[in-house]
Amino acid sequence: MQLTGRVAMLTNNSAESGTIASAVAALRDAMLAGDGAALDAMTMDELTYGHSNSRLEDKAAFVSGLDGKNAFKAIDLSDHSFQLVGDVAIARHTFDCVNNLPDGKTSTAHIRVLQVWKSVDGAWKLLARQASPLPV
Template structure:
């Protein structure tokens, strides 16, 4: 009986890890596309979105910054990603590398990111919090 319980727990966690990974990929694609409807599906209304510069945005500010071109991604790649699920919350860490064109100013970015994802009432994984940080040299 204990083996069956352990097996079903591992299967549920594996399913959640895949769902979280898919939600992060959908976020990456929405950020690249800049499509408002896609971006609005990424975060919870209570989103706290922290940049490596220290600027913090709420959900509306996060969406509008990308839609208006204040934050624009030409390329956006995520690597070294880990996902840890604990109930209806997941912690995701990865390295973000991107070519940007924020407000018409081209740039290159390589930062660390920690995401906190939460499963909403509909069973969808949504972004609750994000904090970017500068990587050590």
């Protein structure tokens, strides 16, 4: 298999890295807010969203699962890295969160996340996401 196009590991202070980092942060903010309209706008129709327990969601399930809901009490992203391949960006980070549960309790997650973003009409849109568990 051959990759075509420009492949670049981005430094955290490059302009492209800043644009992709802004998209990652905007997604986090929309997830925290339960903002379905924002989640819909920043994801591609072909979205595949993989959870750390191997559960997969399409765009409709991802957006409706968070739309209007306060599913998260907090989300902290760290250990970022970005790679650019033509009009596709690969973002990786550690995702620590506090989840609000329906019974009023909370749970936490400590996972590693891979996101695939595609530039569409000058905006980064999430195409794929996969999480894997990390030791606590």
